Amino acid sequence: MKHEQAAAASGPAVAISGLNKWYGKYHALRDVNLTVAAGETIVICGPSGSGKSTLIRCINGLEQHHQGTIVANGLTVGEDARTMREIRKNTGMVFQHFNLFPHLTALQNCTLALTRVRGYGRAEAERIAQNFLERVRMGDHIRKYPSQLSGGQQQRVAIARSLCMKPRIMLFDEPTSALDPEMIKEVLDVMRTLAQDGMTMICVTHEMGFAREVADRVVFMDGGTIVEEAPPAEFFSAPRHERSQRFLAQLLH
Amino acid sequence: MDFVDILGNIWSGFGTTAGVVALALLYGIPFALVFGTLQHELTGWRRFAVTSFIEFWRSSPIIVLLFVFYYSLPMIRIELSALAVGSMVLGMNIGGYGTQAVRAGLQALDRGQKEAGISLGLSPLQNLLLVQMPQALRAGIPTYINLLIQLIKGTVLVSLLSLADMTFRAKEIAQITFTPAPAYSALLLSYLIICYPLTILGRYLEQRHGSTERRQDV
Amino acid sequence: MFDLQFLADAFPVILESLGTTLWVTIASCALAVVLGFMLEILRRSSRQFGFVFRFVTDFIRSTPILVQIYFLYFVLPQFGVTLPALVIGVFSLGLYYSAYLAEVFKAGIDAVPRGQTEAAQSLGLRWTDQVVRVIMPQMLRHIAAPMGNYFVSLLKATPYLAVIAVPEMLGAALELGSDTFRYAEPMVATEIIFLVLAIGIAQLVRVLEIRMMRSAKR
Numbered sequence: 001m002k003h004e005q006a007a008a009a010s011g012p013a014v015a016i017s018g019l020n021k022w023y024g025k026y027h028a029l030r031d032v033n034l035t036v037a038a039g040e041t042i043v044i045c046g047p048s049g050s051g052k053s054t055l056i057r058c059i060n061g062l063e064q065h066h067q068g069t070i071v072a073n074g075l076t077v078g079e080d081a082r083t084m085r086e087i088r089k090n091t092g093m094v095f096q097h098f099n100l101f102p103h104l105t106a107l108q109n110c111t112l113a114l115t116r117v118r119g120y121g122r123a124e125a126e127r128i129a130q131n132f133l134e135r136v137r138m139g140d141h142i143r144k145y146p147s148q149l150s151g152g153q154q155q156r157v158a159i160a161r162s163l164c165m166k167p168r169i170m171l172f173d174e175p176t177s178a179l180d181p182e183m184i185k186e187v188l189d190v191m192r193t194l195a196q197d198g199m200t201m202i203c204v205t206h207e208m209g210f211a212r213e214v215a216d217r218v219v220f221m222d223g224g225t226i227v228e229e230a231p232p233a234e235f236f237s238a239p240r241h242e243r244s245q246r247f248l249a250q251l252l253h
Numbered sequence: 254m255d256f257v258d259i260l261g262n263i264w265s266g267f268g269t270t271a272g273v274v275a276l277a278l279l280y281g282i283p284f285a286l287v288f289g290t291l292q293h294e295l296t297g298w299r300r301f302a303v304t305s306f307i308e309f310w311r312s313s314p315i316i317v318l319l320f321v322f323y324y325s326l327p328m329i330r331i332e333l334s335a336l337a338v339g340s341m342v343l344g345m346n347i348g349g350y351g352t353q354a355v356r357a358g359l360q361a362l363d364r365g366q367k368e369a370g371i372s373l374g375l376s377p378l379q380n381l382l383l384v385q386m387p388q389a390l391r392a393g394i395p396t397y398i399n400l401l402i403q404l405i406k407g408t409v410l411v412s413l414l415s416l417a418d419m420t421f422r423a424k425e426i427a428q429i430t431f432t433p434a435p436a437y438s439a440l441l442l443s444y445l446i447i448c449y450p451l452t453i454l455g456r457y458l459e460q461r462h463g464s465t466e467r468r469q470d471v
Numbered sequence: 472m473f474d475l476q477f478l479a480d481a482f483p484v485i486l487e488s489l490g491t492t493l494w495v496t497i498a499s500c501a502l503a504v505v506l507g508f509m510l511e512i513l514r515r516s517s518r519q520f521g522f523v524f525r526f527v528t529d530f531i532r533s534t535p536i537l538v539q540i541y542f543l544y545f546v547l548p549q550f551g552v553t554l555p556a557l558v559i560g561v562f563s564l565g566l567y568y569s570a571y572l573a574e575v576f577k578a579g580i581d582a583v584p585r586g587q588t589e590a591a592q593s594l595g596l597r598w599t600d601q602v603v604r605v606i607m608p609q610m611l612r613h614i615a616a617p618m619g620n621y622f623v624s625l626l627k628a629t630p631y632l633a634v635i636a637v638p639e640m641l642g643a644a645l646e647l648g649s650d651t652f653r654y655a656e657p658m659v660a661t662e663i664i665f666l667v668l669a670i671g672i673a674q675l676v677r678v679l680e681i682r683m684m685r686s687a688k689r
Contacts, residue, residue: 088595099590113594312669314627406535433545448533
């Protein structure tokens with residue numbers, strides 16, 4: 001499609017400028033500006049209520065913004081339903097609570113969008129799905145239902161489900177917050193591999209170890225604005241703002 | 254006959270409608286309370302007997318049940334007025350649904366409540382009356398309101414036994430004046446006036462307290 | 472005196488109309504499902520006029536079905552719409568129960584976690600696929616039992632259509648009664664048939680419900 005070619009050629013994967021959002025009277029996002037280049041891994045952190053989840057949910061239209069623009073892969077968010085579907089085709093989202101479809105097997109969870117959105121035939125869709133499920137090391141469980149899988153396994157299937165669509169951007173909304181500690185590592189490993197393979201990733205997470213090792217940039221949000229943005233080395237060793245310092249102090253306790 | 258006259262005429266039948274409702278409740282409420290509790294407490298063949306009795310009243314179509322009793326009772330020498338038969342059948346039918354609500358309320362009750370009562374030395378009967386029932390009943394209020402609405406709507410059937418309730422009056426007017434539209438519109442309006450506030454009330458209470466069972470009404 | 476022989480003879484006569492009763496139930500049920508679903512979807516998606524659809528369902532549930540049947544049967548012709556009694560019957564039953572099923576659909580849709588819609592949206596699925604492939608399969612578990620119960624209620628409501636001369640079972644029984652001047656036996660026969668049907672189907676619904684709970688994937 002014309003759009004896709006244009007997007008591939010031009011600049012940043014995601015460009016957010018002047019973003020504002022209100023929940024009634026509550027100003028949830030205040031003048032947020034953020035640019036994410038293709039292939040970059042961004043970690044967004046901050047205290048709860050800082051607007052970090054709201055921000056990434058605005059990118060694929062799960063939340064609607066009131067002012068400002070978001071351009072994802074050359075397409076503007078919020079224009080119309082058709083554009084939104086196009087954006088969502090190329091943006092993957094991984095949720096805190098996995099949101100796997102419980103009535104479908106792992107394989108079917110992955111093939112649903114492949115057949116209904118990308119238009120693949122069933123055999124081809126299953127081939128692609130199996131490939132990605134093996135990549136997240138769930139190849140032995142493709143015919144299992146979510147209820148038969150552990151949290152970590154479900155989340156990996158959820159990641160595979162998004163990857164099958166061959167997205168240009170992957171959004172992660174606290175992907176390990178609902179997992180037992182033993183399972184966090186397996187999910188972070190998958191995410192690390194993804195980042196190393198060059199995927200553009202925007203992750204909201206509390207996993208600072210992951211941020212330190214994998215992120216190209218750390219974005220710290222508080223009270224609906226971006227307080228500080230820096231490469232992890234800088235951010236963790238010498239945070240410039242008082243609020244960032246306080247946050248880090250609490251976290252690294 | 255203009256619309257207001259029609260309404261007035263229909264409402265002259267309100268007394269009968271209200272009377273049927275009141276009388277029906279006299280059957281239905283004790284039935285629901287006693288048999289609902291019995292169904293909750295009993296086991297084995299006794300429970301089966303109770304359940305069968307309840308199911309008979311609950312699973313029958315009311316209109317058929319009405320005719321059954323209206324025509325059969327005289328055969329065993331029981332001569333009851335249409336009002337008496339109608340009220341009894343409607344009452345027992347609603348009571349049948351009521352037993353399920355009472356039972357659900359008792360089941361949903363925290364077991365700890367029953368145990369607390371017993372630990373205090375209450376007799377089983379006192380425990381039931383003072384501790385379990387009040388809570389079970391309070392939880393079921395939205396359901397009971399729905400059943401009341403169901404009962405009020407059910408009184409329409411007594412018009413088929415020639416009882417002069419609101420529906421009977423409306424039919425009369427429709428037949429006499431050859432203009433069914435105002436008569437039946439007025440009738441719809443009349444029931445709406447009675448039942449709509451109850452519907453709203455029921456929904457409001459349900460939202461506030463949550464319901465203990467899925468509403469299963471006619 | 473009650474004539475057992477006549478009772479036995481009445482069964483085949485009444486059962487001749489069983490087919491009509493059954494297919495009226497099925498047709499009305501199908502209509503109720505479609506209308507009910509539409510009502511709920513429309514209520515949900517319309518921010519300005521959602522309350523209108525809510526009022527429509529409240530209106531239908533606050534007025535007796537018999538009155539609605541009378542209204543549709545007698546008033547529609549006044550506006551030039553003359554339909555056979557059967558059609559009016561199916562339509563009124565379907566309309567009445569659609570209001571109840573709308574509530575069932577509401578509860579069913581609400582029972583599916585919001586995250587499911589979000590995941591489906593995030594994958595780029597269009598609205599129809601979201602509903603048909605993600606929401607509805609998960610809804611099924613929550614709506615199967617209530618819908619089964621309303622099916623039984625619908626079945627028990629078909630005798631109301633006797634008042635507009637639809638050839639279902641109660642109508643057949645009334646005809647038999649008026650031919651022989653003995654109403655009790657046909658009524659009892661009808662009652663027995665309905666009891667068997669209602670309790671039988673209710674049991675089936677319960678078995679289905681248990682099956683669904685067992686194979687619940689999640």
